[in-house]
Amino acid sequence: MAPSDLPPTQDQTPKLPDPPAGSAREENDSEHPTQVIGLMVGTALMFIGFLNVFLSISGGFEINVVPFLIYFGGLTVWANAAVETPAIRYGVMTVAISLALALFQYGEVLFWHKQVVFWATIIVVMYFMFNEPKKPTA
DSSP states (O other): OOGGGSOOOOOOSOOOOOOOTTTOOOTTTOOOHHHHHHHHHHHHHHHHHHHHHHHHHHHTOOOOSHHHHHHHHHHHHHHHHHOOSHHHHHHHHHHHHHHHHHHHHHOOOOHHHHHHHHHHHHHHHHHHHHOOOOOOOO
């Protein structure tokens, strides 16, 4: 009997069943728990620092550099979790840390420092309020 006369054989490896449709997570849709925690902690720190700056502007009293350190620390944590482009992410983190260290070295907060942080925060919040995220093409 020649080898060509034998009946065709099937592959002997067992076929694995397909996973259920809902169990496979796509990378684009999933967020890692550390990103969610980073967003929450960063936003909370920025809010606490901004609230102190805002109340000192409206109340007319002086503050030290600690609210600014909290604010810029929160900005760093938030940028690490929220910004996807590495160049922008690390740029924002570098600027935030540099400004915090500069204010810490300077040692006092002037009125214009508070005004810059206040209006920059207002502009950034308005940008995110009115900017619609791009919808992924399917």
